[in-house]
Structures are given as structure tokens and as C-alpha cells.
Amino acid sequence: MASLPLRPGNPARRRWLCVCLASLCLPAAAWATKPIRVGLTPAFVHDEYALMEEWRRYLEAKLGRPVEFIQRDSYRETMDLLRLDKLDFAWLCDYPYLYLKDLVRLLAVPLNEGRPYYRSYLIVAANDARQSMRDLKGAVFAYADPYSNTGYLTPRYMVKQLGEDPATFFKKTFFTWSHRKAIEAVATGFAQGAAVDSFVWETLARTQPALTAKTRIIARSPEYGFPPFVAHRNVSAADFEAMQRALIGMQDDLTGKMLLDRLNIDGFVRGDKRMYDDVAKMMRAFGEY
């Protein structure tokens, strides 16, 4: 194109033509090139793909804009995408949220059994006689994700509270990169213990009772603020508002209610950063906050 010889013409008239063309093209182009990018993580049961697709379409209809779900199996990858400004919103764990507290803003907090809280469950196999974290010394332990509060920060904090070094307390540890798989690791006997998201465990107890029945909860942590929906700092106030309204409004229509039900949450509320102070306390114990 560049090599084509330009015909001499009226520059004013050409400029006017361009404006007309641009005004015609803009809405369509914006629709095509500026979707809302939402990052999904194992903070909830994120691998039910049909449900995710329905939720995405629902949000598209609500926002009147294309919505793109970007799924990652580790918090680390989603955090990286936020840092690289490749996401507008994300459903994160509370631990990464505090990690990225300068990069993201709290958008909405899901309601778990009516309240925006959850905890960490320490689980062993159903037929295992261990009764507490202390009994798991020298065991094979499954962590969910190095940026999971309930699956990594909490159990390590518990070990620390016992006066032990989390690095040597267990004989062997490994990451399963999701709470569900951490439950599977204990259920199959591959690991002797794991700490998991109470919300994921309860959801699976409802959808796959055979799996959770093979595990037994031996300790429950204090309540923490539920893994929140966050917005990138760069998201405009209008988009922030629109997304917040769309999420919080889900409990007000039938389709939204059905989706919430399948996500096993009761809805979204605005939330408050102070709900996560306990997490911050634990992070401080490891010199991370």
C-alpha cells in the first residue's frame, strides 16, 4: 500500500472523509477490540467449563460488551497477567489480593452461606487416626498453591504456631495447583494431609460426596474474608461500576440466581479491605506484608 503513488487531491476534503469513516467504524471496532478481560483462578471450582461459558454470556448480556474469561491453573500466572495489565478484573484468592494490594482494588466479595467469609480445613484420609496438625509431622503433605491462603499460608502458619519450621516439619510436600486436587491427593492416599478451601470442600461435598467422604476434617481455621473479585487499578470508574453492578445484581434476576446457585455462592457484596486483616497478620509472620 505504501508504495502506491498518492494522487494529489484536496487535503481538507480527505480529512473530512476520514472522520466520517471513523465515526461509522468506531462502535463496531470498540466492540471487537475492547472486551472486558476477567481472570479466573482455582479460588473457586473454576473447571466446570459449561458453567463458565454460561456465566460469561450472562455477563456479556448484562454489560452489553464482550467478556473474555482467562483461566489459569495457578494464582501466580493470573497475578502475572494483572502485573502485565492483561486483565481488567480477576477472581483471586485473598492472599494474592493482599500481595497485589497496590495494583488492584476490591470489587466485590462473594457470599458463602450468606456471609463473605470462608476458612481453611485441615484434612486427612477418612480412615486416618491423626487428630491435629502436630500428628502430621513427618507426613507427606499436599499444598494447593503457593499463593493460596487456605491451601498454603494457613497450614504453614499453623505449623509455625506449633513452634516448628514449615520447611522441615513435613517429610515431603508438593503442590496440586487446586484445592480439588489437594482433596484428591488425600482421598487417594498419595498425601497424608492437606489444607483446603472450606468453600471448595463444601461445594464438592454437595456435587461429589463420594470424593469428600474419603477425607476427614481434623481442624478448621478462623474465618477469613472470601476470595474477592478485584479490579485492576487502570480500570475506568465506569467499567468498575458496571462490573460491580453486574455482579451484585446477579441475585436479582432468575438467570443470575441460577448461575449463583451452580457456583455454590449466594451473591456478591461490596466488601471491605479490613475483612482480610487476619490474612495480613499471617503474612506478616512470614515477613511478607
Added chain:
Amino acid sequence: MRLFDLSLRHKIPLWGSALILTAALAIGAVFLVRAYDDLRQDLFTSAASLGQTLAQTLFPALLHDDLWRAFEIVRAPFHEGAAHNPLQPDAIFVLDGEMHILVASDPQRLPTLARLEELPGTFAALANALRSQPLNETRSFDLPATAHFFTATPIESGGRRLAALIIAHDRQVVWTRFFELAVRGALIGLIAVAALLPLNWYWGRRMAEPLIELSKGMDALVHGRPLPLPAAERYDYRDELGQLFSAYREAAAALNEKALLEKEMLRAERLAAVGRLAAGIAHEINNPLGGMLMAIDTLKQRGALDAATAKTIALIERGLQQVAETVGALLVETRVASRPLARHDFDDLHTLIEPQAVKKQLALEWRIDAPDTIDLPASVVRQILINLLLNAVQAAPTGGYLRLQAQAAERVLSLVVANSGAPLPEAVRSHLFEPFVSGREDGHGLGLWVTYQTVTQLGGRIEADWQDGEVRFTVTLPLEKPES
């Protein structure tokens, strides 16, 4: 009786059955050995292939100490639906250099970080085998007294070895498969044997039956009484058996012919002897008889006999006349002066016989193929034919037919008198041409005897037989006088 003395009727099918069963068992045994070996080999090949695939994907997971990923990889072959895989492994696990289990498909049984030697079962034997020889490539272990077949694959890349992947197959898997195959093979074998045995039995009987019949036939042949062999008649192949049958048939035919000839000769000799005796007696009686009759004649011409004497004389004369008639009949004389036989003699015979034939509603057929004159005494031939024709009229059933055939060839005249009567009973046939033998109530039994004697004196032959539904008397007369 020894086993090998059994009749071929039983021996051939028994031997065939034994052969079929032996073959089936031998093939079955070879098949089973091969099947077991193949199954084991298949198992090892499949395990090696699976092991190499898994080892490749396990290498990065183990390199990054990603135990969960490694766990997912070793569990992958155990997804639901793989349960029906006949070569489904019992367990897959990864061993580090110190024989610790890093991951296992079944952590309940093979706990993470457990030492292989300390596990229950036969895993210690595997640990020893692995220690005794460095694992440089995929190796299969068929260790004695273990419940498993093991296939070990090194997990390595670019010269760095991280661990060893072990695939354990329950021996029971192979045995189960083997028994399935064996049962199926046995079923097929049974069906084959069930199909072959009756076939063999049928074939054996078919083979044996002609042989047995031949054996009976040979036995009879040796005793000079050859039997007809129906199996031989049905057997129309030109193999050795067929040749044996045909040899038997020839031998039997030759023997029969000889026996028949001997019988004929005996008969001819007997008839000749009887003829000579009869002629001799007839001559001896004839001379005094002529004198006696002459004397009675003279006595009657002289007259003057009282009534009682005349009556006695007449009685004697009638008796002597009867003796003379009988003796006359016995005296067969062919050397009479006579004109030669002419064509019209046959017409005369037709005329003579016609009234009697009409009485019985017989159809008469004269087929004469002869020259005008034939060099045979007309009176003798006419006598022969009259005898035979009269006999035929008697023998033919009412409404039947009667045929005379005459054919003069170069040197013989052949005459056939046929009628549509029933075949002669064997008892009659064998003494047909003897004197005083009669098939009828009213004959004196000399007709055919005289005919026979006459024909014989002319150097000819006479035969009676039953052919094509008619009784046939065939007379063959030479046109030249016999040398004697």
C-alpha cells in the same frame, strides 16, 4: 482275540479317530504353549511401550519435583473404562535411586516414600533384581515366586537418570486371559472333533465294507463258490481296490464258466450214455419183438382158434404193439434216406401247427431266412421242429404267441422256437432232455429226449433258455455231415 485282529470295519474308524484325537490334542497343546508365551510377550511389549511413553512425560515432572503431576501421569492408565483392558496393569510406580516409592498409582498399597523392600508381597524380589543389574533400558522381569510381572523403564533424558518407572502386571491377568483362550480353543477343537469323528467313521466304514466283502468273496472263491459282491458292483473307481474287484470278477466269471461247462459236459455224457443204453435195449428188444409179432400174425392167419385163445392172443398182440411203439420211439434213426430240406417244408409246418394254435388263440410268426434247399434230411428236421412246435403250443398261455425262426448261415442252420410261456422251473430244466421226464401231466416224456438225440446225432446242439420274457429252444445244426 488281539486288538490288531479286529475287523477293518472297526479298525479303520478306530485308528482314524485315534489319529484325529491325537492330532487335536497335539495341536491344542502346541497352541496353548504358544498362546501363553504370546500373551506374556504381548504383556511385556505393551508394558514396555506404555512405560516408555509415561517415562517421557514423567521426566519433566520429576525434574521439577512436581509430584502431583507425576501422580496424575501414573494414574492416567487407570481411568474408568480401562478396567476392561485385558492387559490392564495392576500398579504403576516410580522408584528413586534408593528404591523409595516417589509416586504410585495406588498410594494405599504403595505409600509415598516407602521403601520397596519393606512393602508386603513380592516387591523385595524386584528390589534385589533391580539392584543386581543397572537399568540401562526397559527390562522385563519374570521373577520366580512373585505375583507380578514387572517392566522397568529408566526415566532419563539427555543422559540424566532421575528414577525408574515400574509397571506391575498381575500374573493372574495372563492366566485369566490364557484360560479364556484355552476354553475357546477347546470349544473350537471339540466342534472340529465332533464334525470330524462321524465323518471319519463314515469314511472308515466305506473303506472297510468293500474290503470285508472282498475278503468274504475270496474265501468263497477258494472254496469254488464265488459270491456276487454288491459293494464291488457299486465301486467304480480304478484305484487298487477297483483293480482288485475287477480281478475278482474275472476270476469268479472264469470259475463260473468252468463250472457251467463241466455241468454241461456231465449232462451231455449222461444223455449220451442214456441214449446208448436206450438204443441198445431197443435193438435187443426189437429183434425178438418182431419175431413174436410175426408169430402171432401167422397164428391169427391160420385161424381155428377158440374164443378164449383168440382173446388172449389179441391181448398179447396189443401189448406187444405198445412195446414196439415205445421201443420205436426210443430208436432214433437219422440215417434215413430223405430228400434235402426245402423252404416249403417250413410252410408245411405252419399249416400243420395252425389248427392247434388257433384253438389256443396263439399268434404265429414264421421268420424264415433260408435258401430254397438246405443240405439236411427234410424228414429229420421236420420231426425235430414238429416236436418243438407242439411242445411250444402246449407251453404257451392262451392268447400268447409262438415264433419260429430259421436262419441259414454259411455252415450252420439255426432254428429258434419261442413261445410266450413262463420260464421253466430249475428242476425241469436240469433234466429237460432226459427220457421219461415231462413238464406236463399227459406227455410220455420222450419228445424232447428224442429231439435231443436226433440233434446230437446230426452233430448239432440244442439249448433251452428263458430270455426277454419268452421260452426259447435254439437248435444249431451243422450243414456238413459230422466226420464220424
